[in-house]
Amino acid sequence: xxxxxxxxxxxxxxxxxxxxxxxxxxxxxxxxxxxxxxxxxxxxxxxxxxxxxxxxxxxxxxxxxxxxxxxxxxxxxxxxxxxxxxxxxxxxxxxxxxxxxxxxxxxxxxxxxxxxxxxxxxxxxxxxxxxxxxxxxxxxxxxxxxxxxxxxxxxxxxxxxxxxxxxxxxxxxxxxxxxxxxxxxxxxxxxxxxxxxxxxxxxxxxxxxxxxxxxxxxxxxxxxxxxxxxxxxxxxxxxxxxxxxxxxxxxxxxxxxxxxxxxxxxxxxxxxxxxxxxxxxxxxxxxxxxxxxxxxxxxxxxxxxxxxxxxxxxxxxxxxxxxxxxxxxxxxxxxxxxxxxxxxxxxxxx
Amino acid sequence: xxxxxxxxxxxxxxxxxxxxxxxxxxxxxxxxxxxxxxxxxxxxxxxxxxxxxxxxxxxxxxxxxxxxxxxxxxxxxxxxxxxxxxxxxxxxxxxxxxxxxxxxxxxxxxxxxxxxxxxxxxxxxxxxxxxxxxxxxxxxxxxxxxxxxxxxxxxxxxxxxxxxxxxxxxxxxxxxxxxxxxxxxxxxxxxxxxxxxxxxxxxxxxxxxxxxxxxxxxxxxxxxxxxxxxxxxxxxxxxxxxxxxxxxxxxxxxxxxxxxxxxxxxxxxxxxxxxxxxxxxxx
Numbered sequence: 001x002x003x004x005x006x007x008x009x010x011x012x013x014x015x016x017x018x019x020x021x022x023x024x025x026x027x028x029x030x031x032x033x034x035x036x037x038x039x040x041x042x043x044x045x046x047x048x049x050x051x052x053x054x055x056x057x058x059x060x061x062x063x064x065x066x067x068x069x070x071x072x073x074x075x076x077x078x079x080x081x082x083x084x085x086x087x088x089x090x091x092x093x094x095x096x097x098x099x100x101x102x103x104x105x106x107x108x109x110x111x112x113x114x115x116x117x118x119x120x121x122x123x124x125x126x127x128x129x130x131x132x133x134x135x136x137x138x139x140x141x142x143x144x145x146x147x148x149x150x151x152x153x154x155x156x157x158x159x160x161x162x163x164x165x166x167x168x169x170x171x172x173x174x175x176x177x178x179x180x181x182x183x184x185x186x187x188x189x190x191x192x193x194x195x196x197x198x199x200x201x202x203x204x205x206x207x208x209x210x211x212x213x214x215x216x217x218x219x220x221x222x223x224x225x226x227x228x229x230x231x232x233x234x235x236x237x238x239x240x241x242x243x244x245x246x247x248x249x250x251x252x253x254x255x256x257x258x259x260x261x262x263x264x265x266x267x268x269x270x271x272x273x274x275x276x277x278x279x280x281x282x283x284x285x286x287x288x289x290x291x292x293x294x295x296x297x298x299x300x301x302x303x304x305x306x307x308x309x310x311x312x313x314x315x316x317x318x319x320x321x322x323x324x325x326x327x328x329x330x331x332x333x334x335x336x337x338x339x340x341x342x343x344x345x346x347x348x349x350x
Numbered sequence: 351x352x353x354x355x356x357x358x359x360x361x362x363x364x365x366x367x368x369x370x371x372x373x374x375x376x377x378x379x380x381x382x383x384x385x386x387x388x389x390x391x392x393x394x395x396x397x398x399x400x401x402x403x404x405x406x407x408x409x410x411x412x413x414x415x416x417x418x419x420x421x422x423x424x425x426x427x428x429x430x431x432x433x434x435x436x437x438x439x440x441x442x443x444x445x446x447x448x449x450x451x452x453x454x455x456x457x458x459x460x461x462x463x464x465x466x467x468x469x470x471x472x473x474x475x476x477x478x479x480x481x482x483x484x485x486x487x488x489x490x491x492x493x494x495x496x497x498x499x500x501x502x503x504x505x506x507x508x509x510x511x512x513x514x515x516x517x518x519x520x521x522x523x524x525x526x527x528x529x530x531x532x533x534x535x536x537x538x539x540x541x542x543x544x545x546x547x548x549x550x551x552x553x554x555x556x557x558x559x560x561x562x563x564x565x566x567x568x569x570x571x572x573x574x575x576x577x578x579x580x581x582x583x584x585x586x587x588x589x590x591x592x593x594x595x596x597x598x599x600x601x602x603x604x605x606x607x608x609x610x611x612x613x614x615x616x617x618x619x620x621x622x623x624x625x626x627x628x629x630x631x632x633x
Contacts, residue, residue: 053530057443060436061456064500068459071466071474071497078477129373137367138374146374148622153381155551155614157558159585160607163592164384167391167600208380239363262465269467271561272589296469296561303473304486304565319473323466330465334458 075320082313090317096282096298098307103314107282109321111199111294115274116267118203118288119210123267124260126207127214128249134215135222136230136244147219154212162276165205170196170277173204178289194289197279202294205273210263217262217337221255222248224344251344258336265329269322271296295322385611392608395601405571405587408596415606417573418582421488424574425567425583426553428492433499434549440500441507442533457505464501471497472562480566488574488581491567495556502555506548510541547621554617558610560585584610 086103093104134143174196182192225248233243279291280301295318306312399414406413447453475494480486514537522532568580569590584606591603
């Protein structure tokens with residue numbers, strides 16, 4: 001190999017064009033070959049492709065940054081009339097009256113927060129419990145098909161969930177579940193009668209929708225825990241459940257929190273299923289069985305038909321709020337997941 | 351004392367493990383309920399008319415969602431044309447740049463961007479495209495979908511390029527190919543099947559998006575003829591028909607849902623098979 005005749009050329013070339021120059025020594029001549037690689041004319045002639053390719057890919061990668069920035073800026077611009085016109089009142093009042101040009105977003109923010117909170121309360125124990133089942137208890141033959149089902153559950157379009165929600169879930173809940181909640185628990189959270197199109201129904205359907213997100217991430221975190229940790233706990237005489245708590249769940253707590261927050265982020269921004277099942281009436285009420293409204297659902301319902309500029313701006317401001325919250329939650333979640341799994345990986349290597 | 355304690359611990363162990371099993375069984379209930387309902391009620395109108403006819407006016411029997419299917423395909427095409435070059439080359443950049451500060455920032459931004467609610471993307475496109483053009487259009491809908499597709503495909507491309515064995519790249523470089531040729535014709539070729547699968551998964555996901563289309567492409571009862579006019583899409587049509595009070599329209603909404611479900615399940619199955627095959631080759 002001509003590569004090895006020159007002692008200054010490393011055996012593995014970091015830049016491909018240098019190797020090419022060496023393969024064709026007749027082009028560069030004997031004298032030139034003894035100089036440093038940088039001064040070879042053939043290398044300079046050949047290497048234009050790399051910088052061009054590199055800058056093209058760099059531009060496209062940078063486009064992602066520009067895109068994210070542009071979304072934030074344009075949303076701010078769109079929302080500006082409302083931010084200026086309504087000020088902090090936007091977050092304090094719940095009167096939403098397009099005819100009178102008065103916009104208060106409180107009831108929508110309330111609906112979004114409460115429905116996501118319900119989803120969070122239901123999905124957290126389920127998500128962790130099922131991940132424990134899948135990684136620690138289920139026979140190996142079952143793991144593959146179940147994880148495939150979870151994948152499908154995550155990929156089903158939200159409008160399909162919504163359709164199922166209106167025609168199957170809401171009637172079922174209003175006939176077989178809500179009457180009992182009203183009778184047994186009652187005021188102030190469960191006041192009937194309910195049609196099924198309610199805040200609680202929205203929370204339940206959101207829980208089903210965010211479960212796959214929580215499960216797939218917590219499963220990954222659990223799988224990153226070394227086998228030896230479990231064996232150690234078992235050897236010390238712990239029962240299987242104690243082993244799960246001590247060796248599996250507690251070291252992965254930050255990762256689990258990240259998984260739950262990613263799920264929460266998804267719940268906050270979920271639009272179609274919620275729009276179809278929440279009942280679409282702006283109201284701040286403790287009654288979970290009454291119709292409500294969320295940020296995403298009011299945007300979905302009113303944006304295309306908004307008449308005045310102020311109305312559009314108010315809806316955009318709600319969108320801006322939604323984006324702000326989800327971005328913050330996502331950043332926190334990614335940092336948590338990333339720090340746990342890298343810590344666990346370091347543990348495994350040690 | 352000790353033995354008493356042991357009995358309690360054992361009971362806790364049994365109960366908690368039983369609860370975990372119960373939870374796993376519970377989640378299967380909504381999943382199967384949804385699939386069975388969509389299949390059974392969707393099959394009622396799963397006929398030729400559905401795929402070849404325009405929506406019928408209220409009260410008239412028949413009619414279908416052919417225009418919506420064409421509209422969805424158009425918007426997917428627009429989204430792919432715009433987003434694939436950006437995201438594949440962006441992914442190449444991320445894979446090659448490794449852990450530089452800029453690459454980490456882009457990676458992080460892509461992850462955060464994929465968490466931004468799709469309806470927010472709809473507002474963005476409305477602001478920059480629909481408002482200046484004074485027109486809802488397939489173009490706007492397609493671009494909104496493109497934005498949703500970019501972070502997904504970028505990250506998949508990066509991950510799959512990283513899976514390509516390093517010695518393949520080194521072999522190409524050693525034979526004298528410049529770096530850009532190595533990347534384009536050796537590394538990307540090797541990761542081709544995986545990237546195609548990732549793209550397919552992303553397409554299945556954006557095909558099911560409704561929220562960003564509600565006020566970018568809007569809806570239309572007729573065949574699409576130009577990309578700068580309001581265009582129907584399968585998902586928006588399902589939504590419109592689902593909340594309508596008419597039995598016939600609701601039936602068609604279920605059929606539309608069935609088509610979407612088949613798409614999702616089909617693509618997931620396909621990707622499982624391809625990725626398994628690809629991994630076998632890499633080893």
